[in-house]
Amino acid sequence: MKNVTPLLLIGLSLAFVSLCSGNATAGDVRIGISAQETYVGYPVTLQIEFSNVAKHEAPELPEVDGLKIESTGAPSQSTQVFTINGRRSINESFTYSYAITPERAGEFVIPPLTVSYDGRKQLTESVRFSATKSEVGDLAFVEITGDRPSVYVGEPIQLTLKIWIKPYQNEDFRVTLSEGDMWSLISRQTDWGPFTDRMNELADNNQRPGGERVQRESDDGTTSTYYLYEIDAEIYPQHAGSIDGSNCRIVIRYPTELKRSRSPLDDFFGSGSPMSGSSIFDDAFSSFGPRLSISSVRPVIVDANVSPIEIKPIPNQGRPANYRGAVGDYKIYTQATPTTVNAGDPITLNIAIRGDGPMDRVQPPLLNEQQTLTKKFKVADESLAGFVDGNQKLFTTTIRPLSESVSEIPAIKFSFFDPRKEKFVTVQSKPIPVEVSAAETLSFDKIVANPDLPRNDAERSDDDPVASVPSIYPADDFLDSQSTHTTWNPLVLTAIALPPLAFAFSLLFARRGVVASGVRSLMPLKHFENACAAATSPRELSLVMREFLASYWKLDQASEMVVVGQLRRNGNRELAVRLESWFDRCRQAEHGVLFSELATEDPRSLPSLKREASQIAEACVDRKANRAAKTMQAQAGRSSTVLRSLIGIAVVSCGLTQSASAEDAPSSGAVSMTRQQQHAVLSEADGLYHRAAEAITSDPEQANANFAAAAAKYQIVVDSGVQNAKLSYNLGNSYRMSGSKGMAVASYRQAILLDPDNPVFAAALRQTLHEIDSANDTSETSLDARSITRQSVTILFSHVPRSWVLWSGIAVWAVAWLMLVQRGFPQLWFGDHRIGRAWPVGLILCSLVLAGSVAAHDWTLRNPQAATVVVAKANMHLSDDATSPEVGRPLAEASEVIVSKRRGDWVKVTSMDQRSGWLRSDEVR
Secondary structure: OOEOOOHHHHHHHHHHHHHHOOOOOOOEEEEEEOEOEEEOOOOEEEEEEEEOOOOEOOOOOOOOOOEEEEEOOOOEEEEEEEEEOOEEEEEEEEEEEEEEEEOOOEEEEEOOOEEEEOOEEEEOOOEEEEEEOOOOOOOEEEEEEEOOOEEEOOOOEEEEEEEEEOOOEEOOOOEEOOHHHHHHOEOOOOEEHHHHHHHHHHHHOOOOOOEEEEEEEOOOOOEEEEEEEEEEEEEOOOOOEEOOOOOEEEEEEEEEEEEEOOOOOHHHHOOOOOOOOOOOOOOOOEEOOOOEEEEEEEEEEEEOEEOOOEEEOOOOOOOOOOOOOOEOOEEEEEEEEOOEEEOOOOEEEEEEEEEOOOHHHOOOOOHHHOHHHHOOEEEOOOOOOEEEEOOEEEEEEEEEEOOOOOOEEOOOEEEEEEOOOOEEEEEEOOOEEOEEEOOOOOOHHHOOOOOOOOOOOOOOOOOOHHHHOOOOOOHHHOOOOOOOOOOOOHHHHHHHHHHHHHHHHHHHHHOHHHHHHHHHOOHHHHHHHHHHHHOOOHHHHHHHHHHHHHHHHOOOOOOHHHHHHHHHHOOOHHHHHHHHHHHHHHHHHHHOOOOOOOOOOOOOOHHHHHHHHHHHHHHHHHHHHHHHHHHHHHHHHHHHHHHHHHHHHHHHHHHHHHHHHHHOOOOOOOOOOOHHHHHHHHHHHHHHHHHHHHOOOOOHHHHHHHHHHHHHHHHHHHHOOOOOHHHHHHHHHHHHHHOOHHHHHHHHHHHHHHOOOOHHHHHHHHHHHHHHHHHHOOOOOOOOHHHHHHHHHHHHHOOOOHHHHHHHHHHHHHHHHHHHHHHHOHHHOOOOOOOOOHHHHHHHHHHHHHHHHHHHHHHHHOOOOEEEEOOOEEOOEOOOOOOOOEOOOOEEOOOEEEEEEEEOOEEEEEEOOOOEEEEEHHHEO
16 A cells, blocks of 8 residues: 655745745645545545635535545644744645545546635545455455344344454464454454444453354365354344444554564563553554564455344234333333322322333333323423433322322333234233322421431431421530531542552662563673773684674574674674674784784784774664663663652652642631530520420421521531531521421531542432422433432432442552553462453442542532522522513522632523523522
């Protein structure tokens, strides 16, 4: 394949010429292709570069028969600044890249393109290239088979991709590549078609298909040995017809030549590790062993041969009106809470659909079209969003009974197509009995306490009315302030940094022999100079030179021809000619007149021959020493890079700790109180809370007033500067029972920030948010990354303490790095046994998952700009003025917002649906 000069070099050349002439490069457009010859299915890159243009339009490439043209992404932009003879010039360029894949053999022409820039149009040159069909022969075969001859659209089918690759054998080195080596030669240009998801899953798990050595008979009856790789994938056909295998094309970089090679880090990491060589997909030379590497390859491109599989369409005859595309065998179940309500009150209806089909493709039943339900209940019109849990998909919605005459929630119908019976089936859930009264309000005695919250069992019993109210912590437990919980403290960061640092030092220790060998390589030169000085004749001097070079290069013979030939084989032609001339002068001096020691002008004199012998020997030693020094420098560079990176982790960790400490500094309170005053106020708040709990059934209005008074007193202590998780929890309970749900949510979030390991706080927050959603007949709308992550990790840490998860991850991290250390010194641990790479890599990934869950939890809590809406409805305005227009719908109570600016009594916020506006500062907390 012939390479064309890259566009970058062309641009630099033109820029240099224009600089030398003193003029800036004018606007220009260039087009080029990466290769003029390629193979069918093997893409080439077409680039269009706009240089020094102020404005341009993206080029549009025409469709060319036999070519698949795809953009490789956004255009790349580069800026180059040149200064020559005091003149400064700037060259800016935009480069568009396209991957062009020939789908058949032949000559192809991309016609001239019309490009527009700076108000004018220009016609580019045409681009020509050719594509030939890769000669596959019997090197590889690809086949796709299915477990059934026919399926319906949407019905799962198990496909198997079979790849036969003939092992590469090299007679010169008498080696045969293993199945792992041959698999690694599959190029990244491969298109896996319907098996793409399966291959991505294997790559994410650091796995690959295993190869089996098999015999395959060719068309002419001969039998050859192949490696067979099988990949299974389950797909759900979406169109009638047949399985399309045209998009499954395997590209193999099949070897044609080997050479000897050795990576200096192979002894420590093992051949093929990420640190011992380059990627086999991208580099021209691919290492597969400690002494051999692939020096030449050619592409082998094989299209998959697909077995006949018929994809039948879903029939129209007998299709129910409520059918929504489900294929398989399903059941539907429903659950409602609560079942005792007032007319018009919300009921949460949970719908579960279980079956053997593709659950992620199952659509929910349209409740607003089921007349038996809409006659008695108010139902939302929108389609339900669900989530998959194993072999079922769950949906949640809210319905409201229209009158007290409702006695049950009717059965919900769900229709699907059963491919085994080849007919449509309709199933339905069981009706759910409910009790609906005519009451219009919900009394306080319906409030149910969360069983996870702290309770004072000595003062409460099951029939005590106070038991319906969440308990509070006694005042003596939280008079001392707490700082914000710091997960990544110095102890944790030190435990994380020590294992990789130990590995880095062991790596340096293992490479200590390289330094010693570099020093020892200079020692023979001193012995040679001593032997040279002791020589009394040219013949003896020539013998000293031959023996020195033969010993230094470890040659079998010490003749002139052998040592001179060694220099020529090493590419040192000039030094070889000089050494050969020196040997010739030694012979002339030996057979000529007897030279005096004082005859230093003649090049054949003994002193001159000795001086030149020292120079030649030093040049030979310097060349080998330079190679050793470069190797030593490269290894030292790698090791020092690893060491600097690991030390950098420790430095950044210290910075994170300092940042966390600075962030933890509590702000000064607006109220000044002594400790005795704080204790007195807290005692009054506790008394008000308990009196409110006792009066919740007998006098609800007085109870509500007492809860509000208790919240006000707890708030005074908080404003005085006391930051305590239990105090914030008591404050949240008081606000919640008094009806200020937004203030309760803000207080619970503050408690979780101070003590994220307490599951009681998370349970109280979830319960309050559920009450708000039920009252507003809304579902959670904050579906940003922070909200989703908070929900996931909160569920995890409500069952397992965070500290357990973190230290388990650190322990796994330490074991993984110790395994890497053992790979460098196997004899110190388990004799000659060396641990494989899969174990330490897997353990490192496991530790990252464990520690990452803790880091994700911190990320959801520590946004200093996060705030909570604490009023029933908060109207956002375009500016910090109550008379300015409102922005969209009002924000609901307990909504989370991000504060970006403060101005007087107003704050500028951004909601989770990315709306920005101004709120009064007392509307958020």
